[in-house]
Amino acid sequence: xxxxxxxxxxxxxxxxxxxxxxxxxxxxxxxxxxxxxxxxxxxxxxxxxxxxxxxxxxxxxxxxxxxxxxxxxxxxxxxxxxxxxxxxxxxxxxxxxxxxxxxxxxxxxxxxxxxxxxxxxxxxxxxxxxxxxxxxxxxxxxxxxxxxxxxxxxxxxxxxxxxxxxxxxxxxxxxxxxxxxxxxxxxxxxxxxxxxxxxxxxxxxxxxxxxxxxxxxxxxxxxxxxx
Numbered sequence: 001x002x003x004x005x006x007x008x009x010x011x012x013x014x015x016x017x018x019x020x021x022x023x024x025x026x027x028x029x030x031x032x033x034x035x036x037x038x039x040x041x042x043x044x045x046x047x048x049x050x051x052x053x054x055x056x057x058x059x060x061x062x063x064x065x066x067x068x069x070x071x072x073x074x075x076x077x078x079x080x081x082x083x084x085x086x087x088x089x090x091x092x093x094x095x096x097x098x099x100x101x102x103x104x105x106x107x108x109x110x111x112x113x114x115x116x117x118x119x120x121x122x123x124x125x126x127x128x129x130x131x132x133x134x135x136x137x138x139x140x141x142x143x144x145x146x147x148x149x150x151x152x153x154x155x156x157x158x159x160x161x162x163x164x165x166x167x168x169x170x171x172x173x174x175x176x177x178x179x180x181x182x183x184x185x186x187x188x189x190x191x192x193x194x195x196x197x198x199x200x201x202x203x204x205x206x207x208x209x210x211x212x213x214x215x216x217x218x219x220x221x222x223x224x225x226x227x
Contacts, residue, residue: 071112116159152192
């Protein structure tokens, strides 16, 4: 640990941040995670840093989100940064990095409810940020594809239902008429059912689960559309 700290100390201003994270995660996880997550506030108020850089976000993610014991607490910290205007450790560029580069690393099967909530908030930010840009559709597709995966494959039924509810709301409220993305919704439902059917013999349990979720998605979508 000491040699690692000496090596890092020779680097750029983010070295201090990395040293503190490494020193924290070397101790007891329950306390170290809380200590490490406070580093965002520390760096925001530091003279040399106006907020977390992309590199520092990568360090936090690697040290904490990729650690099973710190995973959910770290995601909760990121969620607080996204949804609170009083938090200043991250800006739009780091939110974009988190959305496009880091969140796709979370497996749909094992994502937590905190992870899903974070992803939904980042999706909303991405839609607002790109609403007037030509590449808005590609950015939305990136997020929606992962949400579909969560809805169909999450091990937790509660997380799956929450993802289904978000997806239904997204498609029903798209555009002025609520019908602009209906063809896309139907197409993705059919594709998911066909894929589950094709994999039925190889992966019976997961395929049946995806089929059940796909049919539930259609059912709840029709119910919500009639309201």
